[in-house]
Amino acid sequence: MLPVEMIVNGTxxxxxxxxxxxxxxxxxxxxTLTGTHLGCEHxxxxxxxxxxxxxxxxxxxxxxxxxxxxxxxxxxxxxxxxGELSAVQDAFRQEHGLQCGFCTxxxxxxxxxLLHENPAPAEQEIREAxxxxxxxxxxxxxxxxxxxxxxxxxx
Amino acid sequence: xxASTAGRFVGxxxxxxxxxxxxxxxxxxxxxxxxxxxxxxxxxxxxxxRGRIVGIETEAAKDLDGVVxxxxxxxxxxxxxxxxxxxxxxxxxxxxxxxxxxDVRFVGEPIVLIVAESRYVAEDAAxxxxxxxxxxxxxxxxxxxxxxxxxxxxxxxxxNLGAEMAFPxxxxxxxxxxxxxAIRRTFRQHRHTPVPMETRGIVVExxxxxxxxxxxxxxxNPHEAKQAIARVTGVPSHLVRVQGHDVGGGFGxxxxxxxxxxxxxxAARRLGRTLKWIEDRRENLIAxxxxxxxxxxxxxxxxxxxxxxxxxxxxxxxxxxxxxxxxGGAGALVGLLFTGPYKCPQASLRTRAVWTNTCGRGAYRGPxxxxxxxREQMVDAVAREIGMDPLEWRRRNVVPTSELxxxxxxxxxxxxxxxxxxxxxxxxxxxxxEFRAEQARAFAExxxxxxIGxxxxxxxxxxxxxxxxxxxxVVRVDPNGQVTVxxxxxxxxxxxxxxxxxxxxxxxxxxxxxxxxVQGDSAVTTFGRGTGGSxxxxxxGNSCRSACAVVRAKAIEIAAHLLxxxxxxxDIVDGQIxxxxxxxxxxxWSEVARIAHLETAxxxxxxxxxxxxxxxxxxxxxxxxxxxxxxxxxxxxxxxVVTVLRYVVSEDCGVMINPMIVEGQVAGGVVxxxxxxxxxxxxxxxxxxxxxxxxxxxxxxxxxxxxTIEYGHVETPxxxxxxxxxxxxxxxxxxxxxxxxxVADALAIVGATIDHTPLSPDVVLGALG
Numbered sequence: 001m002l003p004v005e006m007i008v009n010g011t012x013x014x015x016x017x018x019x020x021x022x023x024x025x026x027x028x029x030x031x032t033l034t035g036t037h038l039g040c041e042h043x044x045x046x047x048x049x050x051x052x053x054x055x056x057x058x059x060x061x062x063x064x065x066x067x068x069x070x071x072x073x074x075x076x077x078x079x080x081x082x083g084e085l086s087a088v089q090d091a092f093r094q095e096h097g098l099q100c101g102f103c104t105x106x107x108x109x110x111x112x113x114l115l116h117e118n119p120a121p122a123e124q125e126i127r128e129a130x131x132x133x134x135x136x137x138x139x140x141x142x143x144x145x146x147x148x149x150x151x152x153x154x155x
Numbered sequence: 156x157x158a159s160t161a162g163r164f165v166g167x168x169x170x171x172x173x174x175x176x177x178x179x180x181x182x183x184x185x186x187x188x189x190x191x192x193x194x195x196x197x198x199x200x201x202x203x204x205r206g207r208i209v210g211i212e213t214e215a216a217k218d219l220d221g222v223v224x225x226x227x228x229x230x231x232x233x234x235x236x237x238x239x240x241x242x243x244x245x246x247x248x249x250x251x252x253x254x255x256x257x258d259v260r261f262v263g264e265p266i267v268l269i270v271a272e273s274r275y276v277a278e279d280a281a282x283x284x285x286x287x288x289x290x291x292x293x294x295x296x297x298x299x300x301x302x303x304x305x306x307x308x309x310x311x312x313x314x315n316l317g318a319e320m321a322f323p324x325x326x327x328x329x330x331x332x333x334x335x336x337a338i339r340r341t342f343r344q345h346r347h348t349p350v351p352m353e354t355r356g357i358v359v360e361x362x363x364x365x366x367x368x369x370x371x372x373x374x375x376n377p378h379e380a381k382q383a384i385a386r387v388t389g390v391p392s393h394l395v396r397v398q399g400h401d402v403g404g405g406f407g408x409x410x411x412x413x414x415x416x417x418x419x420x421x422a423a424r425r426l427g428r429t430l431k432w433i434e435d436r437r438e439n440l441i442a443x444x445x446x447x448x449x450x451x452x453x454x455x456x457x458x459x460x461x462x463x464x465x466x467x468x469x470x471x472x473x474x475x476x477x478x479x480x481x482x483g484g485a486g487a488l489v490g491l492l493f494t495g496p497y498k499c500p501q502a503s504l505r506t507r508a509v510w511t512n513t514c515g516r517g518a519y520r521g522p523x524x525x526x527x528x529x530r531e532q533m534v535d536a537v538a539r540e541i542g543m544d545p546l547e548w549r550r551r552n553v554v555p556t557s558e559l560x561x562x563x564x565x566x567x568x569x570x571x572x573x574x575x576x577x578x579x580x581x582x583x584x585x586x587x588x589e590f591r592a593e594q595a596r597a598f599a600e601x602x603x604x605x606x607i608g609x610x611x612x613x614x615x616x617x618x619x620x621x622x623x624x625x626x627x628x629v630v631r632v633d634p635n636g637q638v639t640v641x642x643x644x645x646x647x648x649x650x651x652x653x654x655x656x657x658x659x660x661x662x663x664x665x666x667x668x669x670x671x672x673v674q675g676d677s678a679v680t681t682f683g684r685g686t687g688g689s690x691x692x693x694x695x696g697n698s699c700r701s702a703c704a705v706v707r708a709k710a711i712e713i714a715a716h717l718l719x720x721x722x723x724x725x726d727i728v729d730g731q732i733x734x735x736x737x738x739x740x741x742x743x744w745s746e747v748a749r750i751a752h753l754e755t756a757x758x759x760x761x762x763x764x765x766x767x768x769x770x771x772x773x774x775x776x777x778x779x780x781x782x783x784x785x786x787x788x789x790x791x792x793x794x795x796v797v798t799v800l801r802y803v804v805s806e807d808c809g810v811m812i813n814p815m816i817v818e819g820q821v822a823g824g825v826v827x828x829x830x831x832x833x834x835x836x837x838x839x840x841x842x843x844x845x846x847x848x849x850x851x852x853x854x855x856x857x858x859x860x861x862x863t864i865e866y867g868h869v870e871t872p873x874x875x876x877x878x879x880x881x882x883x884x885x886x887x888x889x890x891x892x893x894x895x896x897x898v899a900d901a902l903a904i905v906g907a908t909i910d911h912t913p914l915s916p917d918v919v920l921g922a923l924g
Contacts, residue, residue: 018275020275021275028186028187029189032189033180034180034183034184034186034187035179035180035181035182036180037184037186037352037353037403038186039352039353039354039436040436040849040850041435041436042436042849042850042851044849044850044851045352045436045850047352074180075178075179075180076179076180076181078179079178079179083175083179085175085178085179089178089179092174092178093170093171093174093175093178094170096171096815096816096818096819098174098177098178099404099648099649099650099819099820099823100351100352100353100401100402100403100404100647100648101173101174101177101178101182101401101403101648102182102184102351102352102353102401102403102404103352103403104177104178105180108178126858127858127859128858128859130857130858131857131858131859132857133857133858134352134850134855134857135352136350136351136352136404136406136823136827136855137352137404137648137819137823138819138822138823138826139822139823139824139825139826139827139861139864140826140857140858140861141818141819141822141861141863141864142819142822143858144858144863
């Protein structure tokens with residue numbers, strides 16, 4: 001077991017973990033932040049996407065110890081403290097960008113990172129940026145609209 | 156949405172109740188459930204398709220630190236009750252079993268169940284188990300599974316024919332089918348699988364002292380799961396509770412209760428411990444149920460004007476080894492619905508389900524949809540052969556609204572549908588004639604291959620088989636006038652907490668925010684059908700409506716008593732029960748509710764205290780919905796890549812409860828159909844080894860492949876009270892043939908033909924020669 005320390009959603013988290021424990025499992029089990037979902041555990045579906053020092057990463061492909069000393073933001077850290085939705089979260093609701101909700105945290109985190117980097121993406125840029133996130137319910141229709149809406153709202 | 160049917164809430168695109176928790180990471184899926192003392196499970200699975208188990212060495216696994224139990228068939232199978240689903244208890248099927256016993260019948264079949272303190276340790280232990288398998292030649296090719304000399308998949312049954320239904324062929328039809336104006340084609344649909352983003356999983360807690368078994372599960376159908384777990388574990392059903400909470404997609408795969416969940420429940424019962432099993436993606440791909448995998452030999456007999464005179468379909472479906480939910484998929488419906496929305500005086504059919512040493516077949520969004528695939532692809536092939544545009548062929552043959560009700564040649568009564576209207580609407584939105592001109596120009600000037608395809612269908616949403624057709628709603632009004640509705644459904648993305656609250660708020664004349672829907676929990680809801688088969692709007696919706704009618708009548712009776720008015724003169728508007736035309740003579744809904752519970756002396760004499768009702772709705776045998784899909788593609792002649800240029804759906808699901816959700820359901824189904832036709836393919840080699848076991852090999856559509864979908868709505872209310880029709884599955888029914896026909900249309904420009912899917916670049920290039 002190795003000691004690990006990181007800032008998760010603004011809170012300092014200390015733990016002792018097996019070196020092979022993934023960041024996703026650390027967040028879900030040790031931090032009880034179960035909003036980060038595991039859809040494939042081999043880095044394709046993007047459901048487990050979190051921000052590590054502002055970069056969108058797949059937490060199933062990273063060991064917890066690799067994130068030691070970093071600032072991690074999960075889906076639980078994006079909205080307001082009283083349950084208020086972030087602009088991206090609200091846009092997903094307005095545009096019906098989610099159905100079962102399982103892939104949704106990964107999409108919302110990925111879109112948050114995308115709009116930070118590129119506040120006014122063209123539709124093709126949105127589609128390319130999200131091509132590493134799989135959704136099985138929506139056919140991506142409301143998701144693409146939600147990104148456009150969130151970008152619009154920020155202008 | 157027409158003005159006549161749009162209500163305060165019904166017909167409005169109300170934003171979903173479910174969204175805030177799901178968007179902030181506060182949903183509760185099965186893997187989020189953590190219980191004190193919970194242990195973790197993993198399965199050791201067969202890596203051969205057919206063979207004898209010579210020995211299982213488990214000592215090294217048992218010795219590993221943190222391992223609690225290593226269970227084989229002899230530990231569990233003798234204690235298991237029947238694993239058949241409720242609706243098929245009296246139907247013979249595959250000999251289902253918890254763990255492989257003596258032999259294995261597909262790659263992925265569970266052989267050993269490991270219980271450990273963590274999933275990491277359980278998977279370490281799985282590596283230490285040695286299963287000695289003597290492999291035997293498997294049955295993989297469904298089209299030769301019935302040949303003489305081929306091994307049997309299930310020795311107990313001594314045939315690979317799982318089910319068969321055949322209609323006689325009348326001499327007159329036989330003459331037509333053998334005649335010069337008969338056209339024959341064979342179509343093959345490849346194997347694919349539902350792939351919900353959340354894999355399957357269960358947490359089971361068995362408390363030996365009280366004998367109570369509690370399960371949290373990713374399920375579309377908590378009451379079915381409760382019944383199945385009770386049967387398998389022997390725990391009396393009233394002591395079993397199943398909760399679904401949030402479910403990360405299902406598409407049919409989670410409608411019945413699969414083998415692994417039942418095996419884990421049985422193990423929890425035997426060990427008296429709390430067990431969690433979360434399927435991984437490889438398991439989901441190789442061993443959760445598969446779907447599609449059909450072949451049909453089709454014959455259309457036509458008159459000189461291209462009108463249908465008679466049809467025949469000989470359908471074969473690959474049922475795999477241990478299908479779940481039905482002997483095969485839905486072969487009978489494939490045969491019965493083959494002529495679909497077209498006029499046809501005579502038809503006959505044969506349909507067979509056949510066992511193979513592959514993963515079992517299961518429900519997937521429109522399990523019978525091969526009738527639409529085979530028919531619509533046949534329509535285009537036939538139209539091409541006789542030199543008629545496929546749109547014109549459909550116009551000539553579709554049942555016009557003026558001729559409804561129409562009895563299909565197989566005896567099914569078709570009514571309250573609008574196939575010709577949706578055909579015309581889809582053709583108009585996609586600008587069919589203009590596309591034909593553009594197609595000709597693109598080839599003539601640039602040699603580009605554009606194509607357009609249609610898919611026209613009627614969907615029966617049948618409620619014939621108990622308990623699929625029935626749902627019960629309990630509508631309870633608390634002393635503040637706020638309403639809790641409980642339903643036996645298992646929402647997994649459909650937004651039932653929103654749509655059913657819309658129906659109840661509408662019916663009671665109160666605010667949407669004053670209605671909460673509780674579902675997905677067998678202990679607090681009445682036995683019900685679950686969520687599947689496009690049934691919620693029609694069946695749960697009407698059960699809500701019936702319960703609301705009772706509650707509403709009682710509230711009005713109380714108000715009439717308080718206001719000294721006649722009940723017939725009262726109406727409920729915006730939470731006020733008022734004399735019609737005299738809004739000042741009113742009593743608040745909340746005041747009536749308070750009096751019903753807390754000031755009961757003011758109730759009419761003899762009236763029962765409280766304000767609630769339970770009502771059950773039994774659906775009619777058929778609630779037909781229909782749609783027409785239109786797809787435009789470009790085929791790259793150099794690479795074989797198909798690009799979807801435009802996609803249009805004109806649909807008629809009767810009265811829409813929430814158009815936003817209707818369009819969302821349609822879009823999801825369409826993209827599954829596009830994926831299924833162009834990309835997704837579950838591949839076995841000749842030895843039955845699965846070759847597509849990750850998302851790097853089993854390709855789902857992503858944002859870069861899917862077009863923006865355009866919608867048209869036609870509204871023909873169903874004859875049931877709310878006027879709704881089923882619509883959850885249709886998107887996935889109409890899309891595969893629309894995409895196929897579009898590609899076939901493009902290829903036909905250069906004389907190339909296709910008769911099977913997936914239409915991957917290599918297949919398309921092969922067709923182009």
